[in-house]
Amino acid sequence: MLDFPRWRVWMLNTLIIVGVAFAIPSLLPTAMRAQLAQFVPTPTINLGLDLAGGSHILLEADTSQLAEARLEALEDSVRTALRRANPQIVIADVSRSEGELSFNVTDMSKVDAAREVILPLISNTMGTRDWDIGVNNGNRIVLSPVSSGDETALDQAMDTAKDVIDRRINALGTLEPTIIRQGENRIVVQVPGLEDPEALKALIGKTAKLEFKLVDEQADPDQTAQGKARVGSQVLPYPDNPTGLPYIAVRRLGGISGDKLVKADPTFDPQTNEPAVTIQFDSEGGQKFARMTQQNVNKLFAIVLDGQVISAPQIREPIFGGVSQISGSFTTESANALSISLRSGALPVDLTIVEERSVGPDLGADSIRRGVLAAVIGTTAILVLMFLVYGRFGMYANAALVINVLMILGVMSFANATLTLPGIAGFVLTIGAAVDANVLINERIREELKRGRRVVQAIEFGYKEASRAIFDANSTNVIAAVLLFIFGSGPIRGFAVVLMIGIVTSVFTAVTITRMWVSLWVKRTRPTELTI
Amino acid sequence: MKLLKLVRDDTNIDFLKWRVWAFAISLVLMAASVGLVATKGLNFGVDFIGGQMIRATFTQSATAPVTELRETVGSLGYGDPTIQRFGAENQVSIRMKLPEGADKNPELANAMAVKITNKLKADHPDVRIDGVDSVSGKVSEELFGKGVLALLAAMAGVSIYIWFRFEWQFGVGAIWSLVHDVTLTFGLFSLTGWEFDLNIIAALLTIIGYSLNDTVVIYDRIRENLMKFRKMEMASLLNLSVNETLSRTVMTSVSISLPLIVLVLFGPDVIFGFSMAMAFGIVVGTYSSIYQAAPILIWLKVGSHSFVPTDEGTGSKAERIGADFGAQP
Numbered sequence: 001m002l003d004f005p006r007w008r009v010w011m012l013n014t015l016i017i018v019g020v021a022f023a024i025p026s027l028l029p030t031a032m033r034a035q036l037a038q039f040v041p042t043p044t045i046n047l048g049l050d051l052a053g054g055s056h057i058l059l060e061a062d063t064s065q066l067a068e069a070r071l072e073a074l075e076d077s078v079r080t081a082l083r084r085a086n087p088q089i090v091i092a093d094v095s096r097s098e099g100e101l102s103f104n105v106t107d108m109s110k111v112d113a114a115r116e117v118i119l120p121l122i123s124n125t126m127g128t129r130d131w132d133i134g135v136n137n138g139n140r141i142v143l144s145p146v147s148s149g150d151e152t153a154l155d156q157a158m159d160t161a162k163d164v165i166d167r168r169i170n171a172l173g174t175l176e177p178t179i180i181r182q183g184e185n186r187i188v189v190q191v192p193g194l195e196d197p198e199a200l201k202a203l204i205g206k207t208a209k210l211e212f213k214l215v216d217e218q219a220d221p222d223q224t225a226q227g228k229a230r231v232g233s234q235v236l237p238y239p240d241n242p243t244g245l246p247y248i249a250v251r252r253l254g255g256i257s258g259d260k261l262v263k264a265d266p267t268f269d270p271q272t273n274e275p276a277v278t279i280q281f282d283s284e285g286g287q288k289f290a291r292m293t294q295q296n297v298n299k300l301f302a303i304v305l306d307g308q309v310i311s312a313p314q315i316r317e318p319i320f321g322g323v324s325q326i327s328g329s330f331t332t333e334s335a336n337a338l339s340i341s342l343r344s345g346a347l348p349v350d351l352t353i354v355e356e357r358s359v360g361p362d363l364g365a366d367s368i369r370r371g372v373l374a375a376v377i378g379t380t381a382i383l384v385l386m387f388l389v390y391g392r393f394g395m396y397a398n399a400a401l402v403i404n405v406l407m408i409l410g411v412m413s414f415a416n417a418t419l420t421l422p423g424i425a426g427f428v429l430t431i432g433a434a435v436d437a438n439v440l441i442n443e444r445i446r447e448e449l450k451r452g453r454r455v456v457q458a459i460e461f462g463y464k465e466a467s468r469a470i471f472d473a474n475s476t477n478v479i480a481a482v483l484l485f486i487f488g489s490g491p492i493r494g495f496a497v498v499l500m501i502g503i504v505t506s507v508f509t510a511v512t513i514t515r516m517w518v519s520l521w522v523k524r525t526r527p528t529e530l531t532i
Numbered sequence: 533m534k535l536l537k538l539v540r541d542d543t544n545i546d547f548l549k550w551r552v553w554a555f556a557i558s559l560v561l562m563a564a565s566v567g568l569v570a571t572k573g574l575n576f577g578v579d580f581i582g583g584q585m586i587r588a589t590f591t592q593s594a595t596a597p598v599t600e601l602r603e604t605v606g607s608l609g610y611g612d613p614t615i616q617r618f619g620a621e622n623q624v625s626i627r628m629k630l631p632e633g634a635d636k637n638p639e640l641a642n643a644m645a646v647k648i649t650n651k652l653k654a655d656h657p658d659v660r661i662d663g664v665d666s667v668s669g670k671v672s673e674e675l676f677g678k679g680v681l682a683l684l685a686a687m688a689g690v691s692i693y694i695w696f697r698f699e700w701q702f703g704v705g706a707i708w709s710l711v712h713d714v715t716l717t718f719g720l721f722s723l724t725g726w727e728f729d730l731n732i733i734a735a736l737l738t739i740i741g742y743s744l745n746d747t748v749v750i751y752d753r754i755r756e757n758l759m760k761f762r763k764m765e766m767a768s769l770l771n772l773s774v775n776e777t778l779s780r781t782v783m784t785s786v787s788i789s790l791p792l793i794v795l796v797l798f799g800p801d802v803i804f805g806f807s808m809a810m811a812f813g814i815v816v817g818t819y820s821s822i823y824q825a826a827p828i829l830i831w832l833k834v835g836s837h838s839f840v841p842t843d844e845g846t847g848s849k850a851e852r853i854g855a856d857f858g859a860q861p
Contacts, residue, residue, distance in 0.1 A: 050802070058671065201642065356641075356666040367800035374799040378791025385787060388536040421803055422734030428810065429738045432788040436745060436780075439787070443780040450541065469752035472697055473745040479693050480686040480741060488682035489675055495734045499741070531535055 004519045012516055016403055019505070022410030043413045047192075048420030048494065051368055053361035054192035055200060059351040061161065061185040063154060066349045067145065070153055071096050074121070074131065074143065078103075081117050089114050093140075102142040111139050118143070124152070154185060157348040162187055167344035168203050187351065197358050199337075207306045207350050208341035210258030210279075210326075212292065215300035215312050219249035236302070238309035240329050248309050250302045256292055260285030264342035266335040269327045275335040276327040279342060286322025294318040303328070305338070371424065379405070382435060390442045392521075393532050396514045397438035404434050404502075404509040411501045422495040430502025433474065437510035440466040446532050455530045456522055463515055470511060474503050538786065539779035547774050548767045551827035558712060558824060565719025572722050575616075577729030578627060578665050580679070582672035584641060585665045586626045586648060587618075587802075592658035596624040604655060610644050616727065620801055623662070625727070630668065641666050679733045683714070686737060690744055698751055699839075701832035706747050708828055709820040713743045716816050717809055726805040735806045739813025742788065746781065746821040753777050754829065755839065762836040770826045785818045 025033050025042035036042050049056050075096060082089040089110050094103040105111045115133065122131040122143065130149030134142045158181055165187065169177045178190040189204060191197070216233040221243075229235045229249045238248040263280040281289050292301075293315050302312040303326050310328035330338070383401070386394040408430065412419065445462030453461060477499060484496035521527075578585045590596050598615050605613040605626060614627040626648065634641040645664050652659045667675070687710050695703030714736055721728050753773040761769060774781075792814065795807040 060670075198642070198646070352635075353641075353666075354668040355671045357663070358665075359663040360661060362660060362662065367802055370798055370800045371803075374795045375791065377798065378794040381790040381794070382787050385783075385790065389538065389783060391535050421731055421806065424803075425731075425734045425738045425806065425810065428788075428791060429741045431791070432742060432784070433745060435787045436749075436784045439780050439783045440749065443777075443783070446779075447776070465756075469749045472694075472752060473748045475697075476690040476693055476744050476748060477741050479689045480737065480744075483685040483689045484682050484737060487678060487685045489678040489730075491730045492679065492682050492733060492737070495737060 004516050004523075009516060009520070012513060015508075016407070016513065019407035019410040020403065022414045023406040026409055026413045043416055045409060045412045046416065046418040047368070048418045048423070049190055049192060049357065049359055050421045051371070051419065052192050053359045053365065054190065055194045055197035055358040056356065057189045057197065057201065057204070057353055058182070058355035059165075059187045059189065059204065060354045061154070061158060061187075061349045061351055063185055063349075066154060066157055067099055067150060069349070070145070070150075071099065071101055075101055077121050078118060078143075081121060082114060085113070085117050089117065100142055100144045102136075102140055105139045105141060108139050111135060111141070114141060124149075154349075158185065158187065160345075160348045161351060164345050164347050165189060165204050168340055169200065171340040171344065172199065172203065186354075193361055194358070197356070199333075201353065201356075202337055203340060205351060205353060206337075206341050207347045208338070208344075209306055209346040210261075210342060211255055211304040212258060212289070213250040213252075213255035213302045213304055214292075214296060215302050216249040216251050217300060221245060224249045236304060236307060236309050238302075238312065240311065241309075248302060248312060250304070250309070254292070255301075256285070256288045258285075258342070259346050261342055264339040266332070266339045267325070269325065272327070274327060275330040275332050276325050277330070277335050277339045277342065278323065278325050281322035281324075283322070286320075289322055289324065290318060290320045367421075379431075382431075386435070386438070390438075391531055393438075393442050393445070393514075393518070396517045397435070397442070397510070399517070400438065400509040400514045401431065401434055403513065404505050405431070407505040407509065408498070408502050411505065412498070415501075417497055417501075418494065419498070420491060420494040422491045423498040426495045426498030426502060429477070429499060430506050433477065433503065434506035434510040436473070437466070437470045437506065438514060440469055441511070441514070442532055445530075449530060449532070455527050458530070459518060459522065463511070467511065470507065474507055477503050537779070538782045543778060544771075544775055545778075546771055547822055548771050548827060548830075551767075551823065551830070554823040555827060558820075561719065562712060562715045565715045565722065568722040569718050574718065574722050574728045575725045577727045578667045578672065579729040580672055580676045582667050582669040583630050584628045584645060584667075585663075586628075586645065586652075587662040587664075588624055588626065588652060589620075589660045589662055590622045590624075590656060590658055591660050593622050593656075595621040597656075598624060600655075601626065601652075604651060605648055608644075608647055608651060610648075616725075618727065618801060618804060623801055630666070635668055635670065675730060679730060683733065683736060683740075686740060687711075687714075690740075694748070694751070698755060699834065701829055701834045701838070702751050704832060705751075705825040705828040706744060709743060709747055709817075709824040710740055712820045712824050713739055713813060713816045717813060720812055721805075721809070726808070728805075731803065731806045732809055735809035735813070738810055739817055742814060743817030743820060746784075746817055747825040749780065750774060750777055750821050750826060754826070758834075758836050758839050764836075766830050766835055770829065774822055774826060781818060781821075785814055789814055 022043060025036065026045045028036065033042055033044065075094065078101070079091070082091055090106045091103045091114075092106050094101070105114045115135075118133060118141070122129050122133060124130050128148070129146055130152070131143045131145055134144070136142055162179055162181055166177070166179050169175060169179070169189070169191070175191050175194060178188075180188050182188050191200060194200060216230065219230060219233060223229070224235055224247050225245055227235050227247065232252055233249045234252055235247050235249050237246060239246050241248055258279065260282045261279050262282050265278050267276050267278045268274065269276040296315050297318060298314065298316075300312050300314050302309045304310070310326065313327075383398045386397050388394070390397065408427065441462050444466045445458050448458035448461045449455070481496045481499040481503065484492050485500070488496060596617055598617065601624065602613060602615050605615070610628055610631060616625050617623060618625055628644065628648070631640045631644055645666065649661050649664070652661070687707060691703045691707035691710070694706045717736060717739060721732065750773060753776055754770060757764070757769050757773050764772070789811065792807060792811040796804070796811055799807050
């Protein structure tokens with residue numbers, strides 16, 4: 001029990017040194033850490049936003065809208081493919097409802113041919129289908145979504161959305177954002193040190209889907225005002241419409257989308273000197289844009305951003321070269337924000353902010369300063385008390401406690417974990433448990449001495465008998481921590497993580513390490529009397 | 533060197549003498565807590581009911597102009613704000629319900645925050661906005677549900693563990709004292725109107741962890757004494773166990789209270805409620821281990837027979853444990 005072979009002493013000492021070493025970078029001032037980082041890796045603890053200040057934004061994707069967008073894209077590709085098929089396959093009575101796309105193949109004999117054309121469109125690279133195809137009443141083709149297809153689509157859309165957000169925030173400059181997917185359809189964006197998140201929110205909340213559509217110039221303004229459009233047209237909001245009517249009718253087909261951009265920059269309109277955005281298509285987009293403008297000279301086309309028309313200029317001449325200018329009622333800031341959004345690509349899915357927290361850096365700094373002060377005073381008080389009550393054994397416990405704190409910090413640094421306010425609660429609990437372990441041991445040694453056992457035997461018994469309660473107490477905490485991690489949300493998990501790390505290091509330092517020191521002392525001095 | 537003794541060696545207090553009274557008082561306090569929560573309710577933060585919270589400090593003023601704020605913010609047309617001082621006298625939190633339709637269009641929530649902060653800055657040049665929290669109804673429901681679930685799961689999980697390691701009566705005793713501690717803490721928050729948010733759940737979990745730790749230590753000693761003194765009457769045996777572990781109980785609770793008292797006095801204002809909850813929990817948790825968890829064992833008819841080997845000869849749980857850890861019979 002009190003016999004510690006040399007190799008164990010070495011092993012334990014190595015563990016302590018490694019654990020403490022990992023804590024060092026987190027304790028150094030930033031400047032020194034940066035210097036150190038040139039020679040060795042310096043993993044550090046991140047401070048949560050509640051402590052360090054900054055913004056936390058939780059975005060949620062609208063899954064129904066995604067399904068609708070997929071259906072729309074499917075309709076587009078099916079229509080195009082059937083029109084381009086040789087010979088052309090004519091379809092009619094196209095309908096999208098309840099997530100399904102269905103249409104009639106006018107010529108009964110071409111149903112099989114249509115099927116052949118559609119099949120490649122609905123198969124994915126994995127060799128399975130994203131849509132089921134069926135035929136009703138001989139000539140009505142029905143395409144219905146496969147659930148795994150929906151999931152994959154959502155998954156891909158969220159990955160893309162995450163990348164897009166990353167690009168957009170990076171365009172803002174030297175922020176150090178953390179962007180992580182959460183659950184199926186959520187993304188968490190955390191930006192430390194950002195005081196005013198307005199610019200950030202304006203940037204990441206926008207879908208930035210740009211489209212160019214032809215204006216339906218035959219539309220009846222009265223009908224448009226009521227939101228009604230002719231077959232093949234749709235009514236879109238147009239807040240800045242010079243006619244005063246906040247709506248405009250546009251043709252559904254024959255437009256192009258603005259997702260193939262290589263450049264987007266804020267600029268000023270040379271004629272009006274108002275802020276505007278210039279965009280440059282890639283070569284494929286440029287050709288499409290040239291074709292569209294060529295075929296529709298003198299007509300109006302609508303520039304649609306996120307389903308809302310921002311302006312509807314006239315095509316005066318065909319535009320070759322793929323460069324175009326978007327004007328609308330922009331301010332310098334909004335032109336800048338739009339060009340960043342366009343450059344980083346459209347979000348594949350609409351995201352809504354469902355939770356937002358920002359903590360001013362002053363408050364955060366104040367919290368840390370006072371938190372550290374309180375921790376130092378509190379810990380010192382414990383150390384003094386332990387020494388006064390247990391003497392030598394109290395000093396062992398104290399040294400173990402300090403190592404424990406450093407090791408928790410070390411493990412957290414190594415795991416790059418984040419320390420939050422609830423995490424501090426976890427810290428307090430584990431320090432409490434560590435102190436308690438030593439109190440239990442030392443009280444038990446006292447008791448055994450009182451019962452008349454000799455010193456070495458009393459120490460041995462003290463550790464042995466106290467271990468049982470320590471084991472049970474820590475096991476219950478482990479169980480609680482694991483359950484909290486499984487069922488809890490963000491902050492509660494932060495608590496659970498610190499608790500789990502802390503329990504392991506507390507038992508290690510408060511029991512194993514102190515026992516090593518005590519046994520080395522016993523071996524060296526062979527005490528016959530013990531003040532405890 | 534003369535060492536400090538917090539508890540005299542010959543201490544022998546008849547704790548269990550007051551067990552019926554203590555239990556009755558606890559029951560009354562628990563009923564009062566439940567009643568308070570049912571009638572007055574808890575002052576839930578935006579974490580749990582959704583809405584928007586703006587925290588602000590009036591850096592040049594001694595106290596925050598709460599009444600005035602209530603009027604000016606109320607006049608902005610977003611409904612009546614809940615305004616509270618927290619921590620220092622010149623810090624306030626202003627809570628608002630999210631405007632109608634904000635679930636669909638977060639711009640509305642945004643606009644509200646901007647309007648309120650602009651108004652504050654215009655009226656009070658010394659104001660410093662410390663933070664804005666905006667939580668939608670959907671997310672707050674989730675946070676609430678998950679918080680409650682985590683709390684219940686943790687309580688149930690540890691009680692089952694204790695049932696396995698000791699006997700079922702000990703499991704019941706443990707969960708009862710946890711329910712006791714949590715209920716009283718809820719009562720405290722209802723009574724004082726301190727804001728109840730996610731951080732308080734973390735504090736509650738700490739209380740549970742601490743109280744349980746305390747209970748386990750006393751239970752461990754009860755188990756040991758049950759095997760040692762087979763003929764002793766239960767109440768005396770519990771008294772003996774509590775007294776034997778008393779110096780440990782005092783030492784540990786004093787040690788843990790020290791940093792918490794410092795935290796309440798000097799800690800960051802944002803965590804005032806959190807620190808108070810934990811400090812309160814230490815007191816209640818220590819009390820409940822002695823006056824709830826222990827006497828319940830008498831009423832649940834625990835005795836030395838609980839740890840006697842059964843006819844099948846499988847050996848009682850405690851003795852197997854004793855063997856595992858090398859305990860002396």
